[in-house]
Amino acid sequence: MEISPSSEFVVQFWGVRGSVPSPGKDTVRYGGNTSCVEMHVGGKRLIFDGGTGLRMLGKSLEPLQPIEAYWFFTHYHWDHIQGVPFFIPAFAEGNTLHIHGSAPEGATMQEHFCDRVLHINSPVPFKEIQADLKYYDLVCGETMMLDDITIETGRLNHPNGAMGYRVSWQGHSAFYCTDTEHFPDRPDENVLRLGRDADLIIYDAMYTDEEYHNQKTPKVGWGHSTWQEGVKAAKETGAKRLAIFHHEPNHSDDFLDTVEVEVKDTFDGGFLAREGMIVSLT
Known part of the structure; x- marks a missing residue:
């Protein structure tokens, strides 16, 4: 999709699986x-x-080159960086490419991206990268401005840490809330803050409540939430729309169809x- 006009706020999903x-054949409709x-x-x-999902985004951008993009990472588990060498x-x-994120302690974003995200795991030599890469170290909890776009950040409840992003522009907002696990005894204050009155919350709902609390194979402590908790968060924050995201890899299209009806x-x-x-917020 070509970039939208300067009067629009549009969200497109390229990868939705966790x-x-x-x-x-069982994941065709929602994607794998x-x-x-x-x-x-x-x-x-x-x-x-x-x-x-980044690979397909890259293919769609190829005929539009040269491009400028602002890239934000929540964290660096493999399912969030596997597409980087194929972009x-x-x-x-x-x-x-303006690359934003919070690197592990002791490293800058540039060091982390070059030495760990790309170098160790990439089959492509780093010298093959010809784009102009610019790096920005973010402090979780702080707010940055991108011209008239406000980007707020907050810590999410995930093993090794993750960062959520709220993007606000001209009275519209979207909260990218993955990967995170709800607290059993209280709302997550960062989720409430970043999700307040959002037009759209993209929420990590990898499990159902039944799966999360299953006595034989519980998912407590795995760093992910449920669709029921996503609905609760949307209602608590006053969000207009809720996108259930980061689908469990074993959930088939038919299973997810059933979940969507319940949602x-x-x-x-x-x-x-x-x-x-594609979801338009304007």
Whole structure:
């Protein structure tokens, strides 16, 4: 999709699956690629995470080159970086990629991206990257401005840490809330703050409540939430729409169809994210 006009705020899903890619006949409708979301905000292109969905985003951008994009990482587990070595715009001269994130303690974002995200795991030599890469170290909890776009950050409850992003522009907002696990005894104050009155919350709802609390294979402490908790968060924050995201790799299309019916029955603005889906907030 070409970048939207400067008067629009549009979200497109390129990868909606969690943990590991899950291609196959049972995941065709929702998609099997891992986390990657694109936002077109006021004439700028924002990219969130670099899972395997990033490859398809890169292919769509190839005929539009040269491009400029602002790239934000929640964290660096494999399902959020696997697509980075296969992102076509990174290998074309004339493109500019502004890379944002919070690196592990002791490293800058540039060191972390070059030495760990790309160097160790990439089959492609780093010298092949021809785009102009610019790096920005974010402090979780702080707010940054991108011209007239406000980007707020907050810590999410996930093993090794993760950062949520709220993007606000001209009275519209989207909260990218993955990967996170709800607290059993209280609301997550960061989720409430970043999700307040949002037009859209993209929420990590990898499990159902039944799966999360299953006595034989409980998911407590794994760093992910449930669709029921996502609905609760949407209602608590006053959000208009809720995108259930980061689908469990073993959840088939039929299973997710059933979940979507339940989500819509409990929250009017709720739906399940699908690869290729476009949501306009203006």
